[in-house]
Amino acid sequence: MKLYDSAISGNSYKIRLVLAQLGIPCTIVPVDILHGETRTPEFLRLNPNGRAPVLEDGDFVLAESNAMLIYLARGSRLVPEDRRRFALTLQWMFFEQYSHEPYIATSRFLLQHQPDSAERAAKLAVRREGGWAALRVMEGHLARRDFFVDGYTIADIALFAYTHVAREGGFPLGDFPAIRAWIARVQTEPGFIPMT
């Protein structure tokens, strides 16, 4: 198995984390998204949507980090078998990609990898409200639960990736004690590896 992996991408980190926690051997192929390596003709043949990570398993190619989490972890302790819990796991993963990542991860990318400018400030400004809203939804949910579904699942992995570095996107977690406690719990799960 091969993972086309961006070291700076939380979406890539999700996959490295699940591989580590399930002990799945995989060759890491570094892709430099800052230098256009996901937009080369070769990479676009792999993923026409031009994004990392991409997983290659023999002749099978899969894009979308959260689809990879399901592919790799289905049948393991990290994916509930029960129909309702499985659906809730997916619910939180779709929440992550729609209501969280476009605000928090994108802000982090702008702050960490683009020079300060009026254009960058404008892009950051329109992402503030959505980011805080996502964190408030998470805080409310985690105030009454240890993990997003029952026990640690790939929903936690999906949400952990960019939440634990939310401060780097301008979203410090000072007002979110339940999220901070959950981050600490995730970090003690067996096989946990840090992002860098």
Add this chain to the structure above:
Amino acid sequence: MKLYDSAISGNSYKIRLVLAQLGIPCTIVPVDILHGETRTPEFLRLNPNGRAPVLEDGDFVLAESNAMLIYLARGSRLVPEDRRRFALTLQWMFFEQYSHEPYIATSRFLLQHQPDSAERAAKLAVRREGGWAALRVMEGHLARRDFFVDGYTIADIALFAYTHVAREGGFPLGDFPAIRAWIARVQTEPGFIPMT
């Protein structure tokens, strides 16, 4: 089963379509998103993220349209059992929510439900490139296949919802013959119902 449903939302339509195609009885509870009905205290107790649709199955509550598609259709002809095809189905559903819906559905909402203004024009402008990019990815894929995975699946339902009304978001499909042929195929699937 109860579906909290917005008549103008393609995400809600996905669920009405899968319910019709699988013959699942369900009570439709109309929710008026234009008048803040997804932001009332009662609705936020149902879905703290404040979005429709929401599915209620007895005491089980599920948000996120694509998670609902899996919940409702798992085990039916609309969801591949095979591990790889299942993962590809999810891949296209995450593509829909991340790379398609925020551009095409949001543009449609702005054009159909917000008055013309400089602010609206600016919001539409930043959504053009992503919308066309998503359509190009779909066109390239469908040029060699009848459906997104093998045979008609919930990935087609997820992508059909806003693609077949892309013109209402300012994305006419004149240059996308493979997408247009796919739309016509979806519309002849057993149990198909139109959006309105």
